Amino acid sequence: MSQKTPRNFFKPLAIGAPDPMRELPIRLERMIHFVPPHLDKVRAKVPQMATQADVVLANLEDAIPADAKDAARDGAIEMGKMVDWQGKGTGFWSRVNPLNSPWFQEDVSRLVLEAGEQLDVIMLPKVEGPWDIHFADQYVAQLEAKAGLKRPILFHAILETAQGMALVEEIALASPRMQGISLGPADLAADRKMKTTRVGGGHPYYRVVDDPNEDGSKRESAQQDPWHYTIARMVDACRMAGINAFYGPFGDIADSEACEQQFRNAFLLGCSGTWSLHPSQIEIAKRVFSPAPDEVKFARRILEAMPDGTGVAMLDGKMQDDATWKQAKVISDLADLVSEKDPELAKAYAAD
Numbered sequence: 001m002s003q004k005t006p007r008n009f010f011k012p013l014a015i016g017a018p019d020p021m022r023e024l025p026i027r028l029e030r031m032i033h034f035v036p037p038h039l040d041k042v043r044a045k046v047p048q049m050a051t052q053a054d055v056v057l058a059n060l061e062d063a064i065p066a067d068a069k070d071a072a073r074d075g076a077i078e079m080g081k082m083v084d085w086q087g088k089g090t091g092f093w094s095r096v097n098p099l100n101s102p103w104f105q106e107d108v109s110r111l112v113l114e115a116g117e118q119l120d121v122i123m124l125p126k127v128e129g130p131w132d133i134h135f136a137d138q139y140v141a142q143l144e145a146k147a148g149l150k151r152p153i154l155f156h157a158i159l160e161t162a163q164g165m166a167l168v169e170e171i172a173l174a175s176p177r178m179q180g181i182s183l184g185p186a187d188l189a190a191d192r193k194m195k196t197t198r199v200g201g202g203h204p205y206y207r208v209v210d211d212p213n214e215d216g217s218k219r220e221s222a223q224q225d226p227w228h229y230t231i232a233r234m235v236d237a238c239r240m241a242g243i244n245a246f247y248g249p250f251g252d253i254a255d256s257e258a259c260e261q262q263f264r265n266a267f268l269l270g271c272s273g274t275w276s277l278h279p280s281q282i283e284i285a286k287r288v289f290s291p292a293p294d295e296v297k298f299a300r301r302i303l304e305a306m307p308d309g310t311g312v313a314m315l316d317g318k319m320q321d322d323a324t325w326k327q328a329k330v331i332s333d334l335a336d337l338v339s340e341k342d343p344e345l346a347k348a349y350a351a352d
């Protein structure tokens with residue numbers, strides 16, 4: 001048997017570590033905003049970021065130069081103390097360096113021992129299989145016990161390798177700490193030997209061409225989404241495990257239109273949120289990952305038309321039944337969560 005027994009799955013992995021969570025806390029996580037914590041100027045804006053983003057993340061991994069890793073770690077711990085994260089209802093996460101790097105051990109030990117009470121989630125990059133999660137799980141339990149933490153720290157894995165992709169279901173199920181998974185399109189592209197130099201989004205060469213026209217006129221063609229399979233598979237793995245799927249980074253900061261479309265496709269396919277690398281992407285993510293008022297109103301009409309969620313009803317010529325009731329509930333519940341945080345949208349959802 002390669003799996004733990006059901007009873008042991010929810011036992012703490014170290015004496016004195018907090019009990020693992022059986023249900024994930026219900027949180028609005030439309031965007032995970034990436035902060036380079038070694039830069040004093042950017043770190044100074046963290047209190048402001050905490051009022052704008054649902055989650056603020058101290059990034060210690062890629063994009064932080066090797067000679068700034070120590071400063072980034074110090075900056076991340078300072079970020080933990082700069083804001084009353086739980087009081088504010090904003091998530092505080094950190095992306096640590098990978099397990100095979102010279103920085104992982106110190107990243108995790110210092111974060112848990114010095115900022116463990118504030119830290120909601122550790123993001124683990126380049127996860128290859130469940131063994132990576134098991135190792136980090138045990139290590140964090142030891143540290144939680146040492147720090148006397150009462151609330152367990154959760155894990156978020158990034159899918160960045162072909163092997164991680166092939167084992168995504170096992171990764172999603174590896175521990176009760178698993179909160180979610182994001183797509184890492186840049187590393188994944190490299191590992192798969194995709195011929196791209198972008199961070200997410202489409203590619204002008206990846207397209208479908210219409211059949212030839214009889215008159216020989218120019219054939220229509222359109223770009224396709226090279227991430228469709230990956231995102232859909234990630235969503236299935238996450239939802240099977242009862243955790244959340246997230247899109248990830250969109251590197252062309254200047255192309256807000258393409259960013260919005262990529263985010264929207266992920267939202268429609270089931271993702272709860274995305275990453276923002278630049279302040280301008282926070283607004284895009286907020287727009288996309290909050291359901292549109294028209295959709296919310298229609299969803300609530302479905303719920304009202306079928307109060308106990310069974311039977312059949314017609315709304316505007318469209319058949320509704322138990323399954324559309326469930327779809328409507330997803331949208332309505334998300335709108336409730338958004339409304340708690342956003343009075344403007346609460347008003348728009350409630351308006352006739």
Ligand SMILES: CC(C)(COP(=O)(O)OP(=O)(O)OC[C@H]1O[C@@H](n2cnc3c(N)ncnc32)[C@H](O)[C@@H]1OP(=O)(O)O)[C@@H](O)C(=O)NCCC(=O)NCCSC(=O)C[C@](C)(O)C(=O)O
Nearest residue numbers: 034035036042059062063184185186187188249277278279
């Ligand atoms: C892209 C960069 C260099 C452009 O930075 P910039 O300074 O050139 O941009 P700007 O437009 O000139 O900045 C305007 C203002 O916003 C500030 N600013 C700018 N960014 C931020 C930020 N994030 N948070 C808070 N403030 C920010 C910036 O400091 C400036 O402030 P100022 O007006 O007071 O001078 C910059 O935005 C940045 O460093 N972003 C984070 C990048 C990052 O974390 N990359 C790694 C994640 S993606 C990844 O790892 C891939 C993955 C998953 O692993 C895989 O696919 O494999």
Ligand SMILES: [Mg+2]
Nearest residue numbers: 062160184187
């Ligand atoms: Mg990466």
